[in-house]
Amino acid sequence: MENIRIGIAGLGRLGYRHAENIAFKTPGAELVAVCSVTGRELERAAIDFPRATAYTDYAALLTDQSLDAIFISTPSDLHCRQIEAALGAGFHVFSEKPLGVNVPECEHVELVVAQHPNQVFMLGFMRRYDESYAYAKQQIDAGKIGTPFLVRAYGLDPEALIEGAIRFAPTSGGIFLDMAIHDIDLANWFLGGQPDSVYAIGGSFVHSEFAEFGDCDNACAMLQYRNGGMALLYAGRTAAHGYHIETEIIGSKGALRISPVPQKNLVQVYGAGGVMQECVGGFFERFEDAYLNELHEFVRCIREERQPEVKVEDGTLATRIAFAATEAYREKKIVRF
Numbered sequence: 001m002e003n004i005r006i007g008i009a010g011l012g013r014l015g016y017r018h019a020e021n022i023a024f025k026t027p028g029a030e031l032v033a034v035c036s037v038t039g040r041e042l043e044r045a046a047i048d049f050p051r052a053t054a055y056t057d058y059a060a061l062l063t064d065q066s067l068d069a070i071f072i073s074t075p076s077d078l079h080c081r082q083i084e085a086a087l088g089a090g091f092h093v094f095s096e097k098p099l100g101v102n103v104p105e106c107e108h109v110e111l112v113v114a115q116h117p118n119q120v121f122m123l124g125f126m127r128r129y130d131e132s133y134a135y136a137k138q139q140i141d142a143g144k145i146g147t148p149f150l151v152r153a154y155g156l157d158p159e160a161l162i163e164g165a166i167r168f169a170p171t172s173g174g175i176f177l178d179m180a181i182h183d184i185d186l187a188n189w190f191l192g193g194q195p196d197s198v199y200a201i202g203g204s205f206v207h208s209e210f211a212e213f214g215d216c217d218n219a220c221a222m223l224q225y226r227n228g229g230m231a232l233l234y235a236g237r238t239a240a241h242g243y244h245i246e247t248e249i250i251g252s253k254g255a256l257r258i259s260p261v262p263q264k265n266l267v268q269v270y271g272a273g274g275v276m277q278e279c280v281g282g283f284f285e286r287f288e289d290a291y292l293n294e295l296h297e298f299v300r301c302i303r304e305e306r307q308p309e310v311k312v313e314d315g316t317l318a319t320r321i322a323f324a325a326t327e328a329y330r331e332k333k334i335v336r337f
């Protein structure tokens with residue numbers, strides 16, 4: 001069978017890694033085109049991906065008839081309209097999370113996806129493809145912890161990455177949409193439903209820049225689910241020790257914990273200062289396999305003419321909850337759906 005021919009839009013922090021994964025780590029797929037509005041990224045891409053056609057204009061990328069699929073890794077506020085344009089041009093589409101930066105545009109893109117049932121659409125909730133999270137879900141589905149009723153999640157970025165977060169702040173949609181969205185989707189997935197109310201608190205404790213955008217550097221949300229389930233989410237941008245993604249799912253007959261110590265490896269260093277365990281440094285390191293697994297699933301879905309488990313509706317739901325959390329934080333009130 002012929003290779004699935006992919007064009008990627010966005011060659012930034014994450015997009016470049018996706019491009020490398022498509023080009024070098026995905027049998028049966030080919031990186032045929034790259035698109036970026038940043039000259040130095042395209043110069044680097046010309047060296048690393050010499051056979052890929054380079055575009056500086058997304059509309060021009062979509063005229064490339066040699067492509068089967070578009071992989072979107074551009075700023076979050078562009079996702080919905082770029083998804084719509086790519087589906088309209090006849091391509092299969094993968095989009096990075098979040099689906100959109102407001103609920104109406106997500107609802108609109110849901111309709112657009114529904115109008116193209118024969119084209120694969122996949123959203124980048126890659127944690128579902130991380131082996132530990134997938135294993136936890138299997139354990140829950142097998143009844144190993146009874147009925148899950150509480151998800152407690154930590155999603156902490158290291159202080160070392162703060163410059164990028166500040167640069168991204170004007171278009172990120174805020175801490176709940178940008179960061180907690182993964183944990184929101186996981187809570188929906190693990191608890192098997194959707195919340196009917198949310199409350200949130202937070203503050204700019206270290207970097208006042210976030211407050212300019214109605215955002216903050218550390219925040220918590222508390223969600224009540226329609227089926228009685230609960231979620232407690234903590235998102236932060238200033239962790240001193242590294243990238244700390246931890247999830248606990250508590251059920252009527254037991255609990256599961258995923259990476260309570262975000263360890264880099266199994267080495268402990270015994271020194272004069274005590275016993276030291278190094279921490280993962282960032283999302284590439286922690287979720288390297290998950291990014292690859294989701295990409296491979298996207299390519300398999302195209303080949304097998306089926307849709308992935310992560311649906312466009314999951315993206316709208318997570319965005320709706322993230323917005324409700326943002327509103328709850330800004331207006332200091334419980335938001336009901």
Ligand SMILES: NC(=O)c1ccc[n+]([C@@H]2O[C@H](COP(=O)([O-])OP(=O)(O)OC[C@H]3O[C@@H](n4cnc5c(N)ncnc54)[C@H](O)[C@@H]3O)[C@@H](O)[C@H]2O)c1
Pocket residue numbers: 009010011012013014015035036037038041056057058073074075076078096097098124126178283
């Ligand atoms: N799944 C995850 O864990 C994860 C992690 C990081 C980022 N993300 C998401 O990935 C997306 C990209 O984030 P990033 O940190 O790589 O951003 P970035 O700012 O580093 O890169 C953005 C890229 O988009 C390109 N771009 C901007 N406007 C464009 C346009 N009109 N047409 C084509 N290309 C355009 C830029 O040239 C650049 O290459 C965001 O939506 C972010 O939320 C997801």
